[in-house]
Amino acid sequence: MKKILIVCGNGLGSSFIVEMNVKKIIKELGKEAEVSHTDLSSAKSEAADIYIGSNEIIASLDDGKRTVFGLNNLLDNAKIKEILSNNL
């Protein structure tokens, strides 16, 4: 099963909200994935298939090897749906 990590600066506010939305969208799509949220520094040492976060945060995670998706608007569920349908 693919693992999705939602990343934000502190790992407790916005990433948590996005995690809930991501879980809901995965269900709507009829797919399955493991979803969790964390802060930026923990994310650097945590392996995941897909990383999602705000553009500012994701830029410092993008090492060319990780699959990362940055969002301008973390509440843009249409965009999140597009990412998940194309990558799960």
Add this chain to the structure above:
Amino acid sequence: MLAKWLTADRVKIVEQTAGWRDAVRLSAAPLLAAGAISPCYVEAIFASHEKLGPYYVIAPGLAMPHARPEEGVITPGLSLLYVKQGVHFESEENDPVYVVVMLCAINGEEHLEMISHLAELFSDEDDFQALIKADTYPALNALIQKY
């Protein structure tokens, strides 16, 4: 459930603020007054903004400043500041911000409950747009009562 957290004394409407730091201070004021956070919580928010940028401006018009529980949270809480003229948080995509929801959380049930109700409000497109335009207390309170 949001009404339990966003009581009348924790919802404030102002015409404008003297920049984003002032907006953060104003949204912290009711939580400081209630003893929910210590002054170092506000400093921690400023420090993380300087380090990571305005990542907590999560959507057009909406900022959710917060720091970590160990950075000065005494009891969980929320406050809401509405800035009628909007305020710039140095967020290219999401400025100006009208709604500033300050969050102070301690991991656990209450945190989960608080965030999930906020998520429901923020993720309903119509109500989110209504929130960004709700520049009167009755309008804000109607949304708070709904979630």
